[in-house]
Amino acid sequence: MAQTKKKKRFFDVEMPIISKQTQLQAYELPELENRFIKYDLTRMLKGKSILLTLKIGIQDGKAVGVPRKIVLMPYFLRRMIRKGTNYVEDSFSATCKDAQIRIKPFLITRRKVSRAIRKALRNKAREELLNYVKDKTSEELFDEVIKNQVQRPLSLKLKKIYPLALCEIRVLEVKAK
Numbered sequence: 001m002a003q004t005k006k007k008k009r010f011f012d013v014e015m016p017i018i019s020k021q022t023q024l025q026a027y028e029l030p031e032l033e034n035r036f037i038k039y040d041l042t043r044m045l046k047g048k049s050i051l052l053t054l055k056i057g058i059q060d061g062k063a064v065g066v067p068r069k070i071v072l073m074p075y076f077l078r079r080m081i082r083k084g085t086n087y088v089e090d091s092f093s094a095t096c097k098d099a100q101i102r103i104k105p106f107l108i109t110r111r112k113v114s115r116a117i118r119k120a121l122r123n124k125a126r127e128e129l130l131n132y133v134k135d136k137t138s139e140e141l142f143d144e145v146i147k148n149q150v151q152r153p154l155s156l157k158l159k160k161i162y163p164l165a166l167c168e169i170r171v172l173e174v175k176a177k
Contacts, residue, residue, distance in 0.1 A: 002133070014064045032063045035055075070146070071170070071171050084111060084171060092129075097140055099174050099175070099176060106168045107167050138177075151169060
């Protein structure tokens with residue numbers, strides 16, 4: 001018996017977090033569910049190299065991308081670190097309203113500083129982020145990290161310990177819904 005050949009088609013995928021739309025190829029719309037898209041936001045954010053990973057879900061007969069991970073690209077960070085500065089990294093899990101998330105802040109000081117100052121910066125950043133995250137949803141957090149609404153107030157609070165050249169969220173990832 002001869003089988004009829006199916007033809008792949010393009011389906012529109014909404015990405016409400018960045019107000020854009022893209023297309024993916026599949027035989028049927030339900031095939032797209034649980035697929036991942038990686039979207040580069042460098043041009044949208046004026047050179048700040050962020051890679052956004054979205055998981056596709058089907059809602060009301062439409063494919064919708066839900067953010068799962070944001071990663072600041074390593075080459076951007078290497079460009080920001082100058083000679084005569086220190087950087088501070090951290091990684092911790094936090095619980096927001098609807099998910100368990102992993103946050104990795106990245107701070108660059110203006111000059112070389114002692115280990116005690118770096119530790120104080122790391123601890124204060126962790127404390128502030130944990131307090132900030134607990135009453136937000138994961139969608140709101142992704143939106144605010146993209147719009148720099150988390151980093152700027154954090155930098156101002158950390159400035160009291162030591163002024164920073166850069167204060168970024170290097171990775172924001174949803175671990176469990």
